Amino acid sequence: MTDTGGRVASREAPRVSRPAETEPGVSVRSQGLAARPAKGRRGRRTAAAWGWGLAGILLVALVWETYKLLAPADGVLIGDTRVLPRTTDLAMPHIWDMFSRLAEPVTRSPSAQPLWMVVGLAALTTLGIAAAGWLVGVVVGIGLALVMQRWRIAEWGLLPWIVLSQTVPLIAFAPIVKSWGSRVEIGSFEWQDWMSVALIASYLAFFPIAIGALRGLESPDRIHEELMQSYAAGYWKTLVKLRFPAAVPYLLPALRLGAANAVIGAVVAEVSTGLQGGIGRILIQFAGQASGDPAKAWAPIFGAILLGLVAAGSVALLGVILKNYRRSEESA
């Protein structure tokens, strides 16, 4: 009897989320019917999206250059307070100077690589560290959410601490993490400095993921939970068939926030702990050279922007994989 019950549950359970699945089904068919026009329309829409994106960037560049051209060299002051920045080449280099600087070598040293390459490699290193931190954050965040969802008392006990954890300033514990890390040595495993940075990144990343996942796991209606109970579905079955699919719309924005936090955490922790090779390091290194070479200091900033875009884009890829479960996206 129990056996049948289980089988019924497994066969019937997907029907719970049927409303979600019918839509893509319909759209597949309609796409099939009108494949060509739909494709053309999507192509046009993609082009438009890129066009608007590009226009946005151009607008920023235009505002920058117009302000630089028209505003007084000493900026705009109200009383003694400067409300708009100076427009000197030192404070605001020309856009074209910043970009042409990217193509030139970092220094005149014969071994110097072009600036864009140095920034790109540094951004890749930081991206790797941030990704490691993000993964740890995902595991810890979802793990905590599962525990909190399962036991109410765990939620009461843990949630305040999770919120509290984010009020500790990063610069306060970065040196402590590094100091602890330098003493970890288990067998042939030796703690590397980049792991401290990844740990700090995960510390920032896990928070939105834990909160988002908890809200998502708790999002199914009472009626759906009771339906699962009536099928005699246990905790795990309900989790896999009901709670996880229902959590996806909450989880995706949380993962994106987590990715952004991981990148910020990695960059700040690199500066804080003095890790070589990443974007945080060249950020302060080039800031020190900004008097004699103002355009150079902007290159790592562009690198950091690119880094954020790639991180957010990677999570968007996850969204495509999980698209069946994305009815709507809730803000985390």
Add this chain to the structure above:
Amino acid sequence: MKHSTRRGLAAGAFAVTAAFLLAACSTGSGEGSSSSDSAGDEGLIPVKLQLQWLPQGQFAGYFAAADQGYFEDEGLEVEIIPSGGDIVPQDALANGDVDFAIAWVPKVLGSIEQGANLTDIAQIFQRSGTLQVSMADSGIESVADFEGKKIGSWGFGNEWEIFAAMADEGLDATTVQIITQDFNMNAFLQGDIDAAQAMTYNEYAQLLETVNPDTGELYTPEDFNVISYEETAGAMLQDAIWADTDRLESDSDYAETAVKFLKAVIRGWVYAAENPEKASEITIAAGSGWGPSHELWMVNETNKLIWPSPDGIGVINQDAWDKTVAGALAAVNESGAHLITEEPPASAWSNEYIDEALKELKDEGLDVTGENFQPIDVTLNEGGN
């Protein structure tokens, strides 16, 4: 069909991204500091040295010692650890994260009064390299002229020479406006600061490699008034090698390692004095991001702070130490805080290890006083390139 293809593509793209990231991660880890993996392979003693900032010409002697194999000759495998914004060398040393640390004397005096147990075992920089730079027409020609002006400082323990010099002139911190400087000289060049703190080997060079918008040429020394703290009562001892006091007393291996370490370091600094160009290249190869002319300037100016050392490089001069302590006792910062309130303990410095190292090096025929030291002339290019 199309549906699943797209999802497959996305999954593939995601997998590729993940693979890239992991690859980036593993290369990132390898790029750290030079050598630590093969510790103990050839019976070398692993030693960690904490610097107080990013790799740059200021530390050329240590990088030269590593590059030229002087550490290995002494049976040491030294890992040179650069610092970032929040890694305080004396804290890392007091916590036992590293074996030796480079730090300015006044900063460590503060830490010692807070309870750290550290010993200055070699005073590498014999002179202070701190300047206060103002524009030539500013009328600021001595510390007495600071009154009522906007004075720049980096803070974080780099400010005590300013307050010690001012205390000697009868000025306290409330008579000036202290403005925190960042990593470059832009705030000074744009007029937000009347007199900016600058190291001879770094920020002063940054000024000289910047184009003066009025002339279209680089700034020249004539454009600036320079006050050198070395010539004021505020002068304090700077880059010194610090060791853990308790370990020096209780661990004879550590004390022996300290002597070996100092020997190799001194060879490194002698190398940097004799071959500033090569030392500068070594530092760039070790991860310094400065342009070649700036790096060479830095090595050359650093050499001037070390050589000549009539007592021998690294020997702590009692008078200079006492002057630093007197300045540290007199200095009060803008929030009314003192750096130290009582004399540091006798264990705060010791010439025992450097004397032994110098004796052995002299027996080997090395000139450790730099009697014939001649600085070179360095021409700075725009942007330090």
